[in-house]
Amino acid sequence: MLCALIMAGGKGTRFWPLSTEEKPKQFLNLIGEETMIQMTINRIKPIIPIDRIFVCTGQMYVDLVKEQLPELPERNIIIEPEGRNTAPCIALSAFIIKKYYSGATMIVLPSDHLINDEEEFRKIVLDGNEFIKNNDNAIITLGIKPSRPEVGYGYIKYGSEKSNLNSHSVIKVEAFVEKPNREKAEEYLLDGSYLWNGGMFIWSANNILEKIKKYSPDTYEALHEIEEIDERWIKYLVKAQYKETEAISIDYAVLEKSEAIYVVPSDFGWDDVGSWEALDRYREKDKNGNIYVGMTKAVDGRNNLLISSTHKVVVEGLSDIYVIENDGKILVGHKSNVANVKELKNIV
Incomplete structure (x- = not known):
């Protein structure tokens, strides 16, 4: 059962003054007529029904989510009491998604990115889901084929261990690489075995929770009772326990420590729309x-x-x-x- 998690708690400070803490960029129509989060939801809906799409956000953005996504079931709005980076956000969401859809596979997506070739994107998601069905212990990340020596993104270095799934390659990851300087970025572009890390992942909910239990035990211990309690008490448990989670990204908490990490080289016109210059490229x-x-x-x-x-x-x-x-x-x-x-x- 494929579910989607849309992470929508960011403050969007790079687009100030248009993007503010009260209304950050995921809720703005920076590129087209739809807001960024509406574009994200609509791009995934053809393959995942709205009842299996979840949005994780902060309390102050719940009304914006409801206003811009009126079809989203209220139970599918996952509320973080405070922002503590992506690992706690993903752990909280995985526990809740697993509660509703036992055995679920998750596609994790930022809420404020641009993808031009949406059909190709959906094909890659479905192929990644197929791979996870047959490799339950694996983690898939979507690596973006670089078009320039970008210093604002992290990179994924892939190796030679490769398998094919339909029209796409699934390749074993060698390393996640920090944002480089200009010289290194040019080397990565020429090397050909480096991809941009777009922060998009596919995994089974059970697997990512097992990985979090192993590599970020404080986060797991703080939230694991979600599995056992009645749905109506979840928000109270989260409010009381969320501060006990480890404030760390999923990359540092899990991905860099795991073995079965694979990347699908992806070329679907991606941009994180992280700067004013991005508007010049796409508007x-x-x-x-x-x-x-x-x-x-x-x-x-x-x-x-x-x-x-x-x-x-x-x-x-x-x-x-x-x-x-x-x-x-x-x-x-x-x-x-x-x-x-x-x-x-x-x-x-």
Whole structure:
């Protein structure tokens, strides 16, 4: 039984001031008409029904989840009392998913990534699920074929142990590699055996919980009673016990210590949309290269990034600038410096 876990508790600070702690980027329509979390859910729905899709988020975002995903069953909203990185989030969610769907396989996805070739993505998910059915102790990660020497992502180094499943390869992972400097990233690109770590995983709920029990026992001990108690008491147990979990990523807690880790090299137009520059890559532009989000317009200007959430913005006779407006805060600068916007947070 294939289930999906969408992790949606991030604060999205890199997209300030458009993304705020009250409404982070997963709840914004940065790329198209749908918000990022709506895109994520709709991309997986053709192969996983909504009753088997779960969203893990913080208490302050529950109303946003309900508003943007009205079809999602309320029981499928998993609430973290506080953010403690991905290992506790995944452990909590695995216990709850297992309670509803014994023997479930999980596809774990971030809520705020872009995937252009959704059909290819779904084929890879189904092939990965098939592999897990036949290799219950295995963990699958989706590794993104790099298109540039990116220094903002971690990498996956794969080896020669390989099997084929339909049209895709499943290859044994040699190592997870930290974000490199530019020189190393260029080496990885030329080497050809390194993939970007997109933070997408497939595993059986039983297997990941066994791994967490072995490698992050504090987290397992804090939450394992979820299996035994009545559903109505889960939120009280989690509220009382979640602070006892180990605040650590699943990569450090489990993946780097496990043996049966495999990667599926994936080429489906992925981007984590982690920077303002990503909008320049994917957002539709007018004939003069201007990008508009909200009530914005450029007159006699080229190559501008204009974003507004509440006010009308018109720019005349200017080129290569950004204007970002949100809730009355207006930031203007040279477009080449848009990556530094969040550094202005303490000034505005």
